[in-house]
Amino acid sequence: MENVKVAIIFYSMGGTNVQLAKWAAAGAEAAGAEVRIRKVQELAPDAVIENSSVWKTTVEAIKDIPVATSEDIEWADALIFSTPSRFGTMASQLKQFLDMQGGLWATGKTVNKVVSAMSSAQNPHGGQEATILSLYTSMMHWGTIIAAPGYSDAVLVKAGGNPYGTSVSVDQDGKMVEDVEDAAKFQAKRTVEIASKIKNG
Numbered sequence: 203m204e205n206v207k208v209a210i211i212f213y214s215m216g217g218t219n220v221q222l223a224k225w226a227a228a229g230a231e232a233a234g235a236e237v238r239i240r241k242v243q244e245l246a247p248d249a250v251i252e253n254s255s256v257w258k259t260t261v262e263a264i265k266d267i268p269v270a271t272s273e274d275i276e277w278a279d280a281l282i283f284s285t286p287s288r289f290g291t292m293a294s295q296l297k298q299f300l301d302m303q304g305g306l307w308a309t310g311k312t313v314n315k316v317v318s319a320m321s322s323a324q325n326p327h328g329g330q331e332a333t334i335l336s337l338y339t340s341m342m343h344w345g346t347i348i349a350a351p352g353y354s355d356a357v358l359v360k361a362g363g364n365p366y367g368t369s370v371s372v373d374q375d376g377k378m379v380e381d382v383e384d385a386a387k388f389q390a391k392r393t394v395e396i397a398s399k400i401k402n403g
């Protein structure tokens with residue numbers, strides 16, 4: 203599956219979705235894909251970020267990861283998104299990135315990309331599934347092929363059994379509660395395999 207290109211695009215304020223994205227990158231690379239990992243542009247004012255040590259730490263930790271562009275979407279055969287829940291939907295920073303892709307969408311360049319998504323929230327029932335669905339709704343408009351993991355492997359059940367995509371809750375300190383590393387890696391591998399079938403027939 204050497205010729206499958208995967209762009210892993212995330213937003214993260216506290217580091218969780220950075221880690222999910224990195225696990226997905228490892229899973230996609232192990233499956234033989236060429237991988238780009240990209241953050242979306244931060245939109246919050248500097249003064250707000252300055253007031254949060256957690257947020258500042260994340261911004262510093264990901265400073266060398268390039269910001270996602272339209273070219274990354276165009277380049278990729280498969281897209282894996284990772285976003286924290288914001289009241290049950292994707293983070294506005296990721297939505298803004300999607301909303302800037304009207305040009306690609308209008309020229310058919312989003313069609314037939316294989317897409318899969320991951321998420322996190324403070325609470326196990328705090329909107330993880332709804333957040334992924336909010337992303338998948340937009341992806342239907344893009345004409346993508348959604349590769350939700352379902353229950354296609356036992357590791358997904360072990361990770362909490364979210365069939366929409368790998369998701370995790372975080373405790374008061376921002377640490378992940380469930381162990382979802384294998385699920386994120388499996389989801390990425392499966393996304394690569396499906397993208398390979400779409401691309402190579």
Ligand SMILES: Cc1cc2nc3c(=O)[nH]c(=O)nc-3n(C[C@H](O)[C@H](O)[C@H](O)COP(=O)(O)O)c2cc1C
Binds near residue numbers: 289290
């Ligand atoms: C504005 C805002 C809204 C949020 N809404 C919810 C929510 O409705 N339910 C929930 O469980 N967590 C909610 N959270 C918590 C985040 O989803 C959580 O901090 C995030 O998933 C951690 O991911 P990160 O470390 O990648 O930033 C919210 C956080 C913020 C800042």
